[in-house]
Amino acid sequence: MKKLLIFMVGLCLLNSCDHIDDFIGGGPTTPVEVSPVEVLETNTQYPLPYSVLSTINNTVEIRNGGFGSGATSHPTKGNEFYAITDRGPNTDYLDGKKFPVASYTPRIGHYRVTESGKIELLEEILLKDPSGQLISGIPNxxxxxxxxxxxxxxxxxxxxxxxxxxxSEGIVALKDGTFWVSDEYGPHIVHYNANGVQLERISPIGVNEDTGDRKLPAVFAKRRANRGMEGLAVTPDEKTLVGIMQSTMYNPEKIQSNITRIVTFDLETGYTRQYVYVQETANLSNSEITAISNTEFLVVERDGKFAGAGAAQKHIYKINLAGATDISGSNPKNELGLMVGDKTIEQSTAEELAEANIVPVQKELVVDLVAEFGYRHDKLEGIWLVDDNTLGFINDDDFTVSDNDGDGVIEQKILPGSTDIDASSLYLVKANF
Structure with a gap:
């Protein structure tokens, strides 16, 4: 045995091995980093791993799950990504929401694609307040x-x-190990450390009085309930956050329109800019934004329909902020924002904005996922930039529950025309962007 051990040590030294225990079974091996495009098929469903939070009447599973409200690349590892949950399982009820697992903590999932083509959940990072206490998804x-x-x-x-x-809806991961997350309440943009502890919260409603001018413009408090800052990106130089509102803000009142907003936030100075994003039709959802360059981004623009139940829109657009008009105006504290005559931006039509020399961001269709392979899920919400011509997409499965009748009764979320549960899943798609 002594001679065998000496032989293996010598062999290890000759081959520049890091761990003798890899030879003798005394410890773990280092995972091989492999490009996901080498081990995963395109246009193919890969469900994310999950556990069961609870069951209702021994029939309806509430899953933990829920990852897919937003996604982002790992900043340094090409076979890893992050995905985030929203506020937790909920259904419409009376004048608000019913939370069947009210103690649920929104969280970040850290995933890896293995050399055998499996998707592994490496860790869950639960979000916490500045004192390190777990938060919930309950409204403010x-x-x-x-x-x-x-x-x-x-x-x-x-x-x-x-x-x-x-x-929580949008997420970016920085090289220093921290995260920025956007949400649909405030809307807030929140900075978390690697352990999920809040470092800073940026808002349009004055919750940050002690941080000077590091606020979102006041007009963003006009966001529509459950349609706040759905997507968040960071420029490749990690200097600027870019957030997109899911739908038209109720500014100054409830309105149906295809005029939505993008806001940029300079992380060093706190300076903001705003731009108009025009949806294809009113009441669609801008579910994600991710950076290609410091001015170019990909945007998910979708409806809330299942392709299996009829026509559905799950479009990915490439946009460019260069050349678009900054609609910030001179006073970011103005609750209505820049006016076009006697109308807010949201009350104006695209034609009226053009007459006022307001140029929206330019957009071009990159891929139609329903036309590409019949994408079946309703809530396409996460993008992972895998490489220069491959995109990863993840859906929000709503913790696999729904409330089809609006009566607060929780049902299993099933894909139309099948018995399949609508599970959060990764798909890879080739695209020129």
């Missing part, structure tokens, strides 16, 4: 980002608001 109270939604527990009892509650 007045003055902290309230949307008007009243939270209820599984039995229909009203529950307390959460000052730090987050309906």
């Amino acid at each position: 109270p007045e003055g902290k980002g309230a949307t008007g939604e009243i939270p209820y527990d599984a039995d229909g009892n009203a529950i307390a608001f959460d000052d730090f509650g987050l309906d």
Whole structure:
């Protein structure tokens, strides 16, 4: 045995091995980093791993799951990505939302594609307040980002608001190990450390008085409930955050329009700019934005339909901020924002904006996922830039529950025309962008 050990040590030294225990079975081996395009097929469903949070009547699974409200590349490892949940399982109920797992904490999932073509969940990073206490997905109270939604527990009892509650949707990962996350409440843009502890919260509603001018423009508090800052990107130089609103803001009142906004935030100075993004039709959802360069981005623009239930839109557009008009105006504290005559930006038509010399961001269709391979899911919400001509897409499965009748009764979320549960899944697609 002694001679064998000496032989293996010598062999290890000759081959520049790092760990003798790799030879004698005394420890783990280093995972091989492999390009996902080498081991995963394009246009193919790869469900993400999950556990079960709870069951209802022994029939309906509430899954943990839920990853897919946003996604982003790992900043240094080509076979890894991050995906984020939203506020947790919920259904419409009375004047707000019912939360069957009210204690649920929004979280970031860290994933790896293995050399055998498996998707592994490496860790869950639970989001926390500045003191390190777990937050929930319960709405904020007045003055902290309230949307008007009243939270209820599984039995229909009203529950307390959460000052730090987050309906997380967009995520970016920086090279220093920290994350920026956007949400649909405030809307907030929140900086978290590698362990999920809040470092800074940026908002249009004055929750950051002690941080000077590091706020979003006041007009963003006009966001529509459950349609706040759905997508978040960071420029490749990591100097600027870029957020996109899911739908038209209610500015100054409830309105149906295809005029939406993009906001940029300079991380060093706190300086913001705003741009108009015109959707194909009113009431669509801008579900994700991710950076190609410091001025070019990819945007998910979708409806809320399943392709299996009829016509559906799941489009990816390439946009360019260069040449678009900054609509910030001279006073970021103006709650209505820049006016076009006596109208807000949202009240104006695309033609009226053009007459006022306001140029929206230019956009071109990159891929139609329904036409490409019949993408079946309703909520396409996450993009992973895998390489220069491959995109990864992830859907929000709503923790695999739904409320089809709007009565607060929780049902299993099933893909139309099948018995398949609508699971959060990764797809790779080739695209020229």
